[in-house]
Amino acid sequence: MKLSTICVQEGWQPSNGEPRVLPIVQSTTFKYDNTEEMADLFDLKKSGYFYTRLQNPTCDAVARKIACLEGGIGAVLTSSGQAANFYAVFNICQAGDHIVAAAEIYGGTYNLFAVTLKKLGIDCTFVNQEATEEEIAKAFTQRTKLLFGESVSNPGCKVLDIEKFARIAHNHGVPLIVDNTFPTPINCRPFEWGADIVTHSTTKYMDGHATQVGGCVVDSGKFDWESQSEKYPGLCTPDESYHGLTYTKNFGKLAFITKLVAQLMRDLGSQSSPQNAFLLNLGLETLHLRMPRHCENAQKVAEFLQADKRVAWVNYSQLPENPQYELAQKYMPGGTCGVMAFGLKGDRQTAIKFMDSLKMIGIVTHVADARTCVLHPASHTHRQLSDEQLQQAGIAPDLIRLSVGIEDADDIIEDLKQALNNI
Numbered sequence: 378m379k380l381s382t383i384c385v386q387e388g389w390q391p392s393n394g395e396p397r398v399l400p401i402v403q404s405t406t407f408k409y410d411n412t413e414e415m416a417d418l419f420d421l422k423k424s425g426y427f428y429t430r431l432q433n434p435t436c437d438a439v440a441r442k443i444a445c446l447e448g449g450i451g452a453v454l455t456s457s458g459q460a461a462n463f464y465a466v467f468n469i470c471q472a473g474d475h476i477v478a479a480a481e482i483y484g485g486t487y488n489l490f491a492v493t494l495k496k497l498g499i500d501c502t503f504v505n506q507e508a509t510e511e512e513i514a515k516a517f518t519q520r521t522k523l524l525f526g527e528s529v530s531n532p533g534c535k536v537l538d539i540e541k542f543a544r545i546a547h548n549h550g551v552p553l554i555v556d557n558t559f560p561t562p563i564n565c566r567p568f569e570w571g572a573d574i575v576t577h578s579t580t581k582y583m584d585g586h587a588t589q590v591g592g593c594v595v596d597s598g599k600f601d602w603e604s605q606s607e608k609y610p611g612l613c614t615p616d617e618s619y620h621g622l623t624y625t626k627n628f629g630k631l632a633f634i635t636k637l638v639a640q641l642m643r644d645l646g647s648q649s650s651p652q653n654a655f656l657l658n659l660g661l662e663t664l665h666l667r668m669p670r671h672c673e674n675a676q677k678v679a680e681f682l683q684a685d686k687r688v689a690w691v692n693y694s695q696l697p698e699n700p701q702y703e704l705a706q707k708y709m710p711g712g713t714c715g716v717m718a719f720g721l722k723g724d725r726q727t728a729i730k731f732m733d734s735l736k737m738i739g740i741v742t743h744v745a746d747a748r749t750c751v752l753h754p755a756s757h758t759h760r761q762l763s764d765e766q767l768q769q770a771g772i773a774p775d776l777i778r779l780s781v782g783i784e785d786a787d788d789i790i791e792d793l794k795q796a797l798n799n800i
């Protein structure tokens with residue numbers, strides 16, 4: 378099926394007489410007639426539902442749709458994008474291990490890697506994603522277990538050279554994890570360029586209406602864990618908490634995603650609620666219609682901002698003079714997303730005056746939904762980062778992040794125009 382059809386049809390396919398729309402299975406638990414059947418489920422000998430922390434039919438249907446959109450073999454919904462990135466990493470890392478990540482990633486993920494993972498004994502080295510392969514390779518050690526980047530970074534809008542990152546990761550015998558939140562699989566499919574695991578904050582475009590916080594981890598099933606078995610004992614040696622079962626032996630290509638559910642979800646419990654999965658599914662049904670409109674509107678807005686004398690700079694990778702343009706054309710020829718960054722001539726106060734003058738466009742801690750919104754990362758999402766860390770993450774103090782929605786482009790531009798007239 379084509380992506381548009383997958384958005385609408387995949388996941389829930391009712392049989393005769395069943396509800397047409399994905400049902401919300403709002404049940405903590407599932408009933409069985411005998412003890413043995415339930416015991417087999419606990420031992421992973423059979424698949425089936427028994428407790429919603431581990432699996433739920435509504436959540437599974439939506440995860441199947443996302444796996445299919447990404448071209449993966451399995452996916453798991455999580456309670457947030459933060460949980461998705463934490464699980465993707467923690468599923469193959471433990472105390473004493475090391476990871477390498479692009480410095481340009483979202484501030485919340487940067488914090489997770491730099492501070493919280495460190496407390497768990499996992500070190501992270503951040504690299505400039507635009508550095509040469511040789512430079513980036515220097516960050517790897519014997520302890521390195523994965524490489525991580527965002528297909529389009531938040532908020533710097535840098536496009537990841539996925540093939541380059543995949544080559545570096547695979548040369549070091551580790552998987553590449555790509556957070557594909559901003560372009561979504563409608564605009565970019567990282568598995569086709571060599572990524573092994575994809576993560577999402579489904580809170581953003583996938584939902585698209587800002588009705589739920591959620592995340593997703595998708596497995597391509599392509600990484601050969603057994604060939605690096607000494608690096609990944611959690612996957613390749615017996616799990617005592619499952620009577621000595623070995624994930625790679627028992628589940629083959631599904632080893633990574635099965636362990637993530639069976640072990641991390643069981644022990645840490647950041648599952649999506651069925652209600653949130655239902656809302657996410659409604660969003661996904663129109664993702665293929667919304668993404669092109671976001672890109673089309675953003676193109677018009679970027680061109681307008683670029684032509685205005687009061688605007689110092691515009692960073693939108695669909696503008697031909699943008700340094701990211703070629704990479705964007707290669708990986709996302711249909712468009713990147715509706716998010717851009719720009720700065721105004723003047724100081725920090727100018728940015729604040731401009732933002733406070735907007736009428737239709739809202740100041741919200743969010744991006745990537747149907748409504749156009751703005752944010753000043755240095756004073757909002759990234760306020761915990763030092764100036765040095767801000768620079769390293771490619772975020773100028775005057776950077777305004779604009780998330781262009783799916784309203785009429787003329788109305789968005791009109792609001793920007795009147796706010797510019799007010800500074």
Ligand code: PLP
Pocket residue numbers: 457458459460462483485486527531556558559577578579580590591592
């Ligand atoms: N990854 C990216 C690229 C993001 O932009 C965000 C949030 O903005 C996250 C992950 C975290 O997602 P959530 O807010 O759903 O926890």
